[in-house]
Amino acid sequence: MLNETVLLESKSLRESVATRTDVLNRVKALSLLPDGMHVTTAMVAAYFQVGVKAIRSLVLDHRDELTANGYRVLSGTELSSFKELSGIQSHTPTLALFSRRTVLNVAMLLRDSETARQVRTYLLDAEYTARTQPVDNFVPTAPDPLDDRIDRRITDILGKAVVPMFNALIESSGEQRKELISLRDDVQRIERKLVQHDVRLVRLERVQGQRGLAGVMAAIDGMNWREFEEHVAQLLRRDGCTDVEIHGGSGDRGADISGRTADGRRFVVQCKHRAPYRSVWSGEMQKFVGTKTLHQADVAVYAATCPFSPESLAIAAQAGVTAVHRGLLESWSAGATLEVLR
Structure with missing residues (x-):
């Protein structure tokens, strides 16, 4: 089974599990703004029991990834409209909003938070269950169970050992730096394809009703x-x-x-x-x-x-x-x- 720290290193793995927002409430209830869809920076900090500065620093380091998962900053007329529709009271010229998916993204990146660690553990438990669920013959040619186990084993090794090893080599490399970066990128592409393959199998299982629904909603x-x-x-x-x-x-x-x-x-x-x-x-x-x-x-x-x-x-x-x-x-x-x- 994957260790929860692998999510800190593998962006492709984070992308593959970004929709599993139901795990947030398995750790503790996430308070939302009146619109029922967003939380503020202070609310995110309170959920993870860290300072607001820690969340802002994380946004600075991973802004593109968080934005892709729903993070945005409102200002001007857009902020005024949001206040009017949601009923939120705010006197700041800008307002940073995190969607549930963005909060999950933060949980996968935040190192110094026990809450974030628990979310990562629950997340990988759910992912492990999904990956090890037996696949019935609901397609013309069912996948070979042995191939499926090999795929999961390879993905585990790539994300947990090989990529971190390349990162360490790159940090200490000289003339071979470009070649090592290229090799690492190739490995990450393979890891991403294997994860996507696994996700597709899980989705097919869902369509056929092979998996039970999880989470409150x-x-x-x-x-x-x-x-x-x-x-x-x-x-x-x-x-x-x-x-x-x-x-x-x-x-x-x-x-x-x-x-x-x-x-x-x-x-x-x-x-x-x-x-x-x-x-x-x-x-x-x-x-x-x-x-x-x-x-x-x-x-x-x-x-x-x-x-x-x-x-x-x-x-x-x-x-x-x-x-x-x-x-x-x-x-x-x-x-x-x-x-x-x-």
Whole structure:
């Protein structure tokens, strides 16, 4: 199995596992900005229990890699628009934003953080499981299991021993420096191709349903709409709500779930189980605002497995509707309590 320190050395390996952001919450909950998608430099530092200077220094050293994974700095009208849509309060002329993928990237680069080390360990555990999962004959010609084991063994050796050895030789080399750099680049290209080959096999397994879903949001994405409504109802009961009733289907008068909060306020909930690339649009939010009025609800929650459009978020804010987007839904499902239910 790969040692967690190999991620510090191998950019190609970091690229191959950059989408496994679910491991962040396996270590501890990652707090997000109100938009449910980004965190600030200070929030990243707090998550990894390091100083802000350490994160800024990391950005300086690896800016291109982090930018490719979602890091960006807002200023001017772009910053003003973001503040308005997300509700964030900031008085600085610029704002650095990290996506969940960028935070994972930081975890793979940050040396002096126990949290980052744990994230790397969980990440490679998941990757190891994916690589060692048996591959069924779901393609015309199944890969030879022996070849698959050899590929993994070679990738391990290249990333863990050969590339670091080349790095050491390059540091101490003289006339052969160019040739050694060229050889190292060739080795890294081979490593990258082997990793990509492994990733393709894993993706094929996912398509065929050969692997179980992992992570909070992955499990929720695997639900149907009825299971999702039951999941949200269970979260409400967990947080002390009473008289929780699932309506669903026709005749629900626009409310999928209703009940009372722990302090007696009446609530209504709309649930939308959709693919992550879709959105809740303004017309749908306007309709739910009418539902809140119809039910004379004190609390209105719109829980969705997809993002909300900027217009729908603006309507929700104006009408007092809590929009539970993917990021907030993940935190809620992982144990956090919705602020509106407190």
